[in-house]
Structures are given as C-alpha cells and as structure tokens.
Amino acid sequence: MTGRIDRDGRLVSADAALLQLQEAAGSTLGRPLALPQLAALARSALTLVVPLSRSVLAANDQHDLDLWVRAEPDDEGVTLRIERWNERAPSPPRLALVSNNGEPEEPDIPQAPEPDPLIWQTDAELHFTRISPALAELLGSTEEDAIGQPLTRLLRLVEDDDGRMPLLVALAAREEMVAQRAHPRGSPDEDIRLTAQPMLDPDGRFTGFSGRAVHDGVSSTPSAEDAVLIDHALDEALRSPLDRIIDAADRIVERTDGPLRSDYASYAGDIAAAGRHLLSVISSMSEEASISASSVDLAALVREADGLLEAASEARKVTVEITAPETRIHAKGEARGIVQILVNILGNAIRHSPEGGKVSAAFAHDGATVSVTIADQGPGIAPADQQRIFERYEQAGSASGGSGLGLAISRRLARSMGGDIMLKSAPGEGAHFTLTLPIAS
16 A cells, blocks of 8 residues: 655545545645654655654544554655554543443442543644643643743753653654653652644644643652763763864964965864863763863953854854953953853854844953853843753743753853853843853952
C-alpha cells in the first residue's frame, strides 16, 4: 500500500485504504496529510534526506491500526510505503465491569466521577490557547489567567536523561512530543509529564501543540542549579581539538612556520582568542568554576568582548558604544570568566537590537563594587519574564536565536566571583543588564 506526499506535505496520491484514513481524519486528496504520525515521519524523511521506517499507530471508525511505514524521500516529495497493516478491536474502557458472559454489569455502588483530564493546547509560539481547569489549578493559575501565557511562564521544563528537551525536539521537527518532564513554577517539587501532537492548518503550517499532562506527584530531582551540563568525557573530547586549534593559531601569529602577511596573522590571533573563550565556556558548563581571582581592567575586558562579537554587530549594522571611564576601573575576578559573561550579555543585546540600532556600555563604581551596564534598544522584557530568563533553557517571550543557557551560566559565574547580574527593563524600553563585581583592593 502506498501514498505520495509532496514537499508541502499534501497527500497527492494514495491507495484506497490510506485515502479512507485521510478522509476519516477530515481531509482529502490534494490537502495536507491529516494523520499526525504519518505527517511527522514524512517531514523527518524530507529533512534528513534519507529513507526512514517507523511503527505508526492510527485508527479508523472500527479498528485500531498498527502500521509499519517506510518513507522514501526524493526531489519532489516522499513516497510512503505501508508494509504492515494490522487491525485490532478498539480497546475496551479501562474500568468497565464485565460479567462472566461478557455483558457489562451495573455496579452495585455509586461510581466516583472521572477526574477532570489535564488537557492543554498552545499556539505556534507556545502560548496557551486552551487549558483544562484542573491543569490550570495544578499550575497555580486559573483557566482565564493561563490563556495567552507562555507555557514556560507556568512550567519549568526539565531535560531528559540524555540531556535533551523533548518539547524543543518536537517543536523543531514539528512532530509528536512524548514525556516532557516539567515542574509548576509555583510548586517546584511537583512532577508533571507532558505529551502532545502537533497541529497543522489546511496548508500544512504548524499552528501549535494539543496535548495532555500527567501528574506524577512530588519530584526528587536535583535542582537545575546543581546540574552539570557537560560530563567529564565530553569535556575532555572538546578540550583536546580546541587545544590543537589554539596552538596552531598561536604558531601562525608568531610566524614560527615562515613569513606570513600581517592580515592573516591577525585573523589567526582572532581564532586563538575565540578558542580560549570557548574553552572557558566549556569549563563553566562542565563543573563549578574554580575561580582564581585577580585584579582585572573591566573596561579592557568589555572591549575584548566587543571584538569577539564584531562580526555579529556588523551583520546587523548595530553600533556598540563603549563610554570609557574617567579612570581605569579594576575589578576582582577571573578575566576569562568575565569575558564570557560580557560576550553573553553583549551578544544578547546585539541580537535583540533593531537593525541599525545602538548598544551602549557604561561604567560605575563605589567604594565596594565596580559595574558595567549594557543597554540595548530592543523590545524589552516583561516583568513576569525577568527572573525566568536567568534559568537554563529559558528565553523571554517568543525570542529565538539562542540556546537559553547564556544568562544562566553568566549569573552563576558572576556570583562565583562575589558579584551578580541585575536586569532593569520594561516592554518597549530595551533592556539594561548590569554586571557588578567586587572592586580590586
């Protein structure tokens, strides 16, 4: 049994049985494939450009269907070959009372009402469009207040044992999501699992998720603050090639292998500096930073971070204005860690500034601390998001283009040096991030 899907996800030809499934799901030939698991398999095959085979569950009016489907992509779309089609009777109600002769019995005692199912839906930007009263209550909200809120404002997502976020994987692939663990923000000890199917409009465009939640009770999972992002083996695997890249770049800069044009030597210097910065990122993600504090010139480190981001600011035509302090400002901290913090904050400011906009860096100090405030002309951050964005894998609103790790790592690094990162912002007024560090004696 075969069917043909074009590159826009439309079912353009199908054997009779597959076409009947399409029509039972409310669509027809020439319209987007309306069976979510089949559509997800076709999209994955197109994206990866390799044949894929997968077990798929479906149903028609009379039977549950257990299918084995092979998706074969080509330049014009995907051919679906259903190699196994097993029909079985629909599962009976889980709590049905059945007598010896197979006929249902009337219960002798009143049955407790079934609990309100924990149902939810979101739009394409993961804002709630539907939520059952029971789930809203579990999340410390009401149905009315939850509608329109970002899912991550009410739930803190937790990665699985492989370090992945099932919701992010499903969102990227526009496919079914299974077992995304989460904690209600108002009850961080409670454990919830989310499952969902992607929703598509008649043209095949992703419009959000429709799913259920399962309440697993109290969690014993360690907090995200205590989690290590990169284990020792991966840390070693990343450090070795980076060390070789830095060593090679340093030899180019020093011209130890022969004469070289000055501009090429300058490029090699940039490569070495970026490599050393990446090593500091890996260190901060793999373990609690072992800080060796010293006196550092904070303004010089801001200029270094700006240099590392020069390509990004030029691409967006964003001007970075660094207001030099009247006197040299010395902070107490670890230089590589401070540069990493500044690259994260300054990079966010550049990414969220309008094209042709301006980002400013200004310094201040008192008797105990020194600080730099980086301000942008972006859309600003709503008060309800200003704490959440410092958590791992979190971003403000529908922001995209980052991993959601930078600010979490930056705040942890700043606090390990005796400092902190503060945010002042309002929607439409840009964001002001202030890095504060102890003053060097």
